[in-house]
Amino acid sequence: MxxxxxxxxxxxxxxxxxxxxxxxxxxxxxxxxxxxxxxxxxxxxxxxxxxxxxxxxxxxxxxxxxxxxxxxxxxxxxxxxxxxxxxxxxxxxxxxxxxxxxxxxxxxxxxxxxxxxxxxxxxxxxxxxxxxxxxxxxxxxxxxxxxxxxxxxxxxxxxxxxxxxxxxxxxxxxxxxxxxxDDAPKPLKGKTAIVTSGPTHEPIDPVRYIANRSSGQQGHAIAAALAKLGAEVTLVSGPVTIPDPAGVTTIHVERAEEMRDAVLGKLPSDIAVFVAAVADWRVASSSEQKIKKQPGDAPPALQLTENPDILKTVGHHEKRPRLVIGFAAETQNVEDNGRAKLQRKGADMIVANDVSPETGIMGGARNQVKIISASGVDAWLDLSKTEVAERLAALIAERLT
Structure with missing residues (x-):
């Protein structure tokens, strides 16, 4: 026990x-x-x-x-x-x-x-x-x-x-x-880590927002696993309903721009793991008041603008961490899209998975991932999200020690 x-x-x-x-x-x-x-x-x-x-x-x-x-x-x-x-x-x-x-x-x-x-x-x-x-x-x-x-x-x-x-x-x-x-070996003691987790909520008006189905379970588990190996971990979390992991400093944010600012504020760092499902777009100008539906009116047009690419920003940053890992949530061509993201974002590894609705991965307790790096692809099949986190933390420790 x-x-x-x-x-x-x-x-x-x-x-x-x-x-x-x-x-x-x-x-x-x-x-x-x-x-x-x-x-x-x-x-x-x-x-x-x-x-x-x-x-x-x-x-x-x-x-x-x-x-x-x-x-x-x-x-x-x-x-x-x-x-x-x-x-x-x-x-x-x-x-x-x-x-x-x-x-x-x-x-x-x-x-x-x-x-x-x-x-x-x-x-x-x-x-x-x-x-x-x-x-x-x-x-x-x-x-x-x-x-x-x-x-x-x-x-x-x-x-x-x-x-x-x-x-x-x-x-x-x-x-x-x-x-x-916990008196187990701490191979990451003295190392600092940044982990992002959960979705972002991009406001349309004070009531509505653009979001996704990320639960934050995988990101929170990775933060906990890194802390268990001795790392000093900062978790930057979007809006989730799960508790903050023990032994981790958690910064709560809502929007992608807030997440970016929180991450950049923690550089330099030894490790950065970008698990959060950040919204690609936000409304260019959100309404300060609730947008009211009027009889006979057409739905309001939402002008979207691109959100900051946090992984790419950090992957090419002058204070780039020694190890940068990104996640790729895909619904098709998982491996090909993951390889392309590895090159484009300046990451050392991409953890790619299929989040199609029938997989039950987004919001679920289990995951199937492919670890994509310059040395090849390693498939981790049907693991709990805690097991994925522990294996990834061990891999990070192996890379840095």
Whole structure:
């Protein structure tokens, strides 16, 4: 199991998302981890130590000044006798304490005393997440080496509230823990990588846009696979409904021009993998107001203009990465079109696939690809998108090491 013999100290702080900690404990344990919970007083207002202890099958620590737990300076023992400290949920209050070195309860004292890796899963109202004070605290914690997972966008507990602030789901957090504690060889350590993923949305008016059926699954999997091999990965993602991969810095964009700017802003880099299905065209002048349909009127004519070719731009850039890989989503003549794209774009490799509707590849969980390079063509047949990502990451590592 991925977390066998790993000891996780789970700090649960006081927010409505504390209920998710119950599922999180289960997910960590099914991966083989030992989980020791610490609960703040606020957390106990949302879930009980009895429920947490029943799932963790261990003692739940709640008080700094406990005669029983502190007879051997228990807070120091908790801080050191683990492989990783996980804070889920991490409230704005606890993040502020961490950033400012406060230690006025068991949770904050343990966090100040630990010398182990720390992963936090923030959860709070979107306005609190966007507050200047919270942003300052997050910047401080990141500079101190604290790892983050989330928060995610979605509906809040408060009626009518939505935005970024939801705690990451238990499976996402468990994957992030696995990533941080993964002691497998890291052949790409010290290398930087840029990966693009998903579709782009090119606005017609405030309501409508031009897009495609890309789900982002393949691009996100490649970003995760590169990070697993030790690369410092920036994922530039168009609008998708899947979560950001663990261990990766994600930049969210909508339009092709935004994606280009984000990519160029991350150069120089060692690796660039262009998986995103970028729209070839955009509306030359999108309407600021919704285009209304009028009885008897002909459909409005859309004047299109070409979007920037991000792969070609980077493939011929003065700061060109050492390894540039593009994707070719085709519906016919897959290999021929892939070869032509290899030459035209200045890429080192093209990963070509047939995305005809009957294949189920676009939006599906599996893929069949052809790796086209100057040395020939290699066919990878009927693999999961995760398997494609892992094989491609291994190939990249082989090329660069």
């Amino acid at each position: 991925a977390l066998s013999n790993k000891h996780i100290l789970l700090i649960i702080s006081g927010g409505i998302a504390a209920y998710k900690s119950l599922d999180l404990i289960r997910r960590l344990k099914e991966r083989g981890a030992k989980v020791t919970p610490v609960m703040t007083r606020g957390a106990q207002e949302f879930v009980t130590p009895l429920a947490v202890g029943a799932l963790s099958a261990t003692h739940v620590f709640t008080e700094l000044f406990s005669r029983q737990d502190e007879q051997d300076v228990g807070h120091i023992r908790l801080a050191r006798d683990c492989d990783l400290v996980l804070v889920a949920p991490a409230t704005a209050d606890l993040l502020a304490k961490m950033a400012n070195g406060m230690a006025d309860d068991l949770a904050s004292t343990v966090l100040l005393a630990t010398d182990r890796p720390v992963l936090v899963a923030p959860a709070m109202n979107p306005k609190m997440w966007e507050a200047k004070a919270t942003k300052r605290n997050i910047a401080t914690l990141k500079s101190d080496g604290i790892a983050f997972i989330g928060p995610m966008a979605g509906e809040m507990a408060e009626k009518g509230e939505a935005g970024v602030g939801r705690m990451a789901e238990a499976l996402q957090i468990a994957e992030a823990v696995e990533h941080l504690l």
